[in-house]
Amino acid sequence: MVMAFAHWVHVDYLYFASYTILQFIVLATAWNILGGYCGYVNFGSAAFFAMGAYSSVFMHKFYPLPIPLLIVIGAAVSGIAGLGMGYLTLRLRGSFFAIATLALAVVLQTLVVNWDFVGGSRGAYIIRPETLEFAGYEINYIEYLFFLMLSLAVLALITARTIERAQLGFGFATIRDDEMAAEASGVPTLRVKLIATTISGAFMGMAGAPFPYYIGYLQPSSAFGLEYAVNSIAMPMIGGTTSWIGPLVGAILLGSAQQYATVTISSAVNLLIVGLMLVGFVIIAPNGIVGLVQERLRAWRRP
Amino acid sequence: MDISWDLLLNAIAAGLLLGAFYAAVTAGVSISFGMLDIVNIAHPAFVILGSYIAYFFNINFGVDPILISILAMPVFFLLGSAVYQVYYLSFEKRGQESLRGLAFFFGLLFVTEVTLILVFGVDYRYVEAAYIGPSIHIGIVDLPLRMLVPCLAALALFTGLQLFVTRTFIGRAIMAVSQDQLALQLMAVDPIRIKRIAFGLSIATAAVAGALLIIIQPIEPSVGREYIGRVFAICVLGGLGSMPGTLIAAMLLGVVESLTATFYGPSWAPAVSFGFLLLTLAFRPAGLFGR
Numbered sequence: 056m057v058m059a060f061a062h063w064v065h066v067d068y069l070y071f072a073s074y075t076i077l078q079f080i081v082l083a084t085a086w087n088i089l090g091g092y093c094g095y096v097n098f099g100s101a102a103f104f105a106m107g108a109y110s111s112v113f114m115h116k117f118y119p120l121p122i123p124l125l126i127v128i129g130a131a132v133s134g135i136a137g138l139g140m141g142y143l144t145l146r147l148r149g150s151f152f153a154i155a156t157l158a159l160a161v162v163l164q165t166l167v168v169n170w171d172f173v174g175g176s177r178g179a180y181i182i183r184p185e186t187l188e189f190a191g192y193e194i195n196y197i198e199y200l201f202f203l204m205l206s207l208a209v210l211a212l213i214t215a216r217t218i219e220r221a222q223l224g225f226g227f228a229t230i231r232d233d234e235m236a237a238e239a240s241g242v243p244t245l246r247v248k249l250i251a252t253t254i255s256g257a258f259m260g261m262a263g264a265p266f267p268y269y270i271g272y273l274q275p276s277s278a279f280g281l282e283y284a285v286n287s288i289a290m291p292m293i294g295g296t297t298s299w300i301g302p303l304v305g306a307i308l309l310g311s312a313q314q315y316a317t318v319t320i321s322s323a324v325n326l327l328i329v330g331l332m333l334v335g336f337v338i339i340a341p342n343g344i345v346g347l348v349q350e351r352l353r354a355w356r357r358p
Numbered sequence: 359m360d361i362s363w364d365l366l367l368n369a370i371a372a373g374l375l376l377g378a379f380y381a382a383v384t385a386g387v388s389i390s391f392g393m394l395d396i397v398n399i400a401h402p403a404f405v406i407l408g409s410y411i412a413y414f415f416n417i418n419f420g421v422d423p424i425l426i427s428i429l430a431m432p433v434f435f436l437l438g439s440a441v442y443q444v445y446y447l448s449f450e451k452r453g454q455e456s457l458r459g460l461a462f463f464f465g466l467l468f469v470t471e472v473t474l475i476l477v478f479g480v481d482y483r484y485v486e487a488a489y490i491g492p493s494i495h496i497g498i499v500d501l502p503l504r505m506l507v508p509c510l511a512a513l514a515l516f517t518g519l520q521l522f523v524t525r526t527f528i529g530r531a532i533m534a535v536s537q538d539q540l541a542l543q544l545m546a547v548d549p550i551r552i553k554r555i556a557f558g559l560s561i562a563t564a565a566v567a568g569a570l571l572i573i574i575q576p577i578e579p580s581v582g583r584e585y586i587g588r589v590f591a592i593c594v595l596g597g598l599g600s601m602p603g604t605l606i607a608a609m610l611l612g613v614v615e616s617l618t619a620t621f622y623g624p625s626w627a628p629a630v631s632f633g634f635l636l637l638t639l640a641f642r643p644a645g646l647f648g649r
Contacts, residue, residue, distance in 0.1 A: 150397040153460055158586065333461060333464075333465040337465065
């Protein structure tokens, strides 16, 4: 019986840990669609993530729905927020968008703390069922959440890869390289940028929507946690921003390292390491791990 | 709603005092973002660092926080110059300031905050000085010295900066580099050196702003984040890089925040600056006094 218990704890922990890493893959990929492809920095990932999470809490109190529908709602809320933010700030200088997203997180947190319906500063409990009936089978709820997040991660990666190879991706790249030249050669830059902020925001909202069910008790400080903002920037930057592989590599490496480090050392030290790695990588290896590997390959192929 | 006059007057007075302090926090960003076009979002982190230095020397040696901050200014100046040198070599020179430069400052902000958490913990810290506690009364208006002293220090800092920028050679060169870097180069002045000095100066003001912050309120490492929105809202509203504009915008924000806190509750105050920022960006991106 002890053996069975140990086995059960072990497997459940594995699902819990993998869920977090998959969530970071979605966030990092979403950030990179705007940041890496277009060159516009979003510091408010935590705000978009929390919007998804809190729209789920709202629906849970208002009219409970299955999680896949909540994901759609979260995507809509965060996507519209992204569109609005973009519309107000993207016509101006690039840095204004970054500053506005930074301020957005603070203000949304103020809003949620003052909004008692979704729990206010005390937080909200979401009671998660142990198991779930699905097509006649009983499945473990944490496994269900894991598979949902896995499909989201796959969807995000496919979207990023498709964009990269489509006309839209080339439009993004022209904006990143020289926005003035892009505008002059007929790229509808504002529209293209707004598409990027909307897609990016929507994926962050999707990543946040199942979060209350995963964590069971949602507080403003956990939904707006600084680790989301910093990781969703650090992961693509460290992995490499030019292709969809970069955020994936960064999220798996940093995500699993942090899962390991939170168990062994304190979480503050762990965040310090992420911050130092971010600063180090942007200075020394501007193209991330993927860039380093590509350079190595090129040098190796050359006779 | 029945507005009571003494409450209103007190809120406005508190807002003006708070606004002068906000101006001191924004002064550095007015130089770095407004004049040099360097989006230093890590500025509030340097302010908090200044607060903790004031705290450390005040608690251990009993020195006055404002005096400590003035002594810390040269150290902060050197720190700022070093940060600019790294920023210039790694990003500005390669034309990568928009994405990687921003990520660099974000990383600095984050590393400073987490380091302060590791060293000092997340408990609120405060300083001790004779002027913390008593207040003077003018009619029905209370002016706590805890706010009045930082306000006067902030105004002194601001006047000093304005005189430096308009009256000295280096100050004028800083104004020039913000307008036309190439022309400055043709006048045989090294724009990079001027920018290094200017950025050092902007970080030096953070030392003073930090000491004023910890006089006004107890602080913990993440307080700095609340100031990012405020500082940039003031800077944009004041018309990027204009010192008098920054002061007026800061006073305006201080009064509106104080009124919001008095009549709607202090938990709403952080939202005000964001509203200011979005409205300014949407309707008047050049700021109130922009050209």
